[in-house]
Amino acid sequence: MSSIFALVTRTTTATCFLLSASTSFAEPPRYTVSVPPLGSAYQYPIDLNKKGQIVAEVADRNVLIAHLCSDRICTPIPTLANDQINNPVYARAMNDAGWVVGLSPTKESMHGFMFDGSATVDLGAFAEDDCGGCSLVSYANGINSQGQVVGMSETVDGNFRAYRWTAGVMKKLPTLGGAYSQAFAINDHGHIVGSASTRHGETHAFLLRHGEMQDLGVLGTGDFSEALAINNRGQVVGNSATVIGGTPEAFLYENGVMTAVPSPPGAFSVTAYDINANGWVVGSTYVTGFPNYAGYVFDGVSAYDLNLLLSESDQGDWLVMSAKSINKKGQIAAIGQSKKDNTRKVLLLTPTSPVANASNGAPYAD
Known part of the structure; x- marks a missing residue:
């Protein structure tokens, strides 16, 4: 998504950021950086x-292994396979209890x-x-x-269908008229929420609620969308092409309407990955200058390049x-x-002041 800021250079972004911040609910938080001990x-x-x-x-030895980091300690998650050294463990999500889901090799499949x-x-x-599904592939x-x-x-028959797993029972979920669906x-x-094929052969984001499968549509005239996250207020984020074959752009879906997530000043083409209980969205965006892309946060009104929200000392250390x-x-x-050395690390960004509490937002009417 382009905007009037698309040609603004990274050098002048800070000025634009200060102007845009005044239009938000409050001044955006500053963040400090900590680095989990992942080597x-x-x-x-x-x-x-x-x-x-x-x-x-x-x-780990050229094999991807999921690790759970808590209290400055990171521990590997065991694989489903007997060989705990040479088999990958791919993580996909975690709940507030610290339970992790993902994908791992088994004796017969993944x-x-x-x-x-x-x-x-x-x-x-x-x-x-x-053999009761032992040879078929599944993803959590x-x-x-x-x-x-x-x-x-x-x-x-070789297709993939979304499922919901509850207490040992895996239930197949519907599509939007096609053969494919995946829940995220x-x-x-x-x-x-997830994505599913339609009877016209396109892939669209869906919301499954009370047993009813809802097509969330697309931005503009696009032919692709996927919904990646949903909070307890029913706000959904994902990405959608805006024209046929176009690059997917971030969207926010709430109250029956899909809208584009704005770019931070000086940036363009945003991708959304997650939304929290307060409706804040995070993802990545393209910016002018090195390294061409940056993390961002959208607070429901304004979007910010996270590099401009780091503490002064952390701005000198990290991109x-x-x-x-x-x-x-x-x-x-x-x-x-x-x-300092161009290495890439997992970062935990912690706001230096409290952010809006979810209880202050409109409750989700079920």
Whole structure:
């Protein structure tokens, strides 16, 4: 999405930021940076919960292993396979209890898993083959506070369908008229978002609520959208093409309306990854100058380049390249690049002052 700020250089962005901040509900918070002890290998943040726990993927002997970081200690999540050294563990989401879901090899295939802090549970797949789903692939993408998990599973005919897993039972979810669906997130009301194929062959974001599958549509005249996150107020974020074949842009869906998430001043083309209980959105955006992209936060009115919100000392040390998750306290899990040695690290950004409390927002009417 272009704007009147699209040609503003990174040098003048700070001035524009100060002007735009006055139009928001309040001055945006400043953030301090802490770095989880994940070593020097390749690392990428996946999710963040209200406790400040981060789940991240780390390259260990060229194998990606999910790690759960809590209280400055990061521990690997066990795989479903017997070989705990040479098999990857991919994380996709975490709930506020610290339970993690993702994807891991099994003896016969790759299955979604749930790690409850002590054991890694195989969620299985649709029981449509000769061994109860053992040969079919499944993914676990989201988990709520009740331990309900959503994702997608391969079917015996080779398609993939969204599912909801509750207390050991995997239920196949509908599509929007096509053969494919995938669920990415579920809130504490049990409302599910994801993407699904339509009868016209397009892929659209969906909201499944009270058993009814709702097509959320697209921005502009696009032919693709996907919904990646939903909060307990029913606000949904994701990305949508604005023209056929176009690059997906961030959207916010609430009260039946899909709107584009604005770019920070001096930036363009934003992508959304997460939304917190207060309706704050995080993701990545393209900017002028090096390194061409940055993490951002949108508070419901104004969008800000997170690099301009870091404390003075942290601005001298880090470039925030993308923001992956945000909790209700306003803490953000991000990927950053050190200005000292150019290494990339998982970062935890913590606001120096309290952010808006979710109780001050309009309650979600179920």
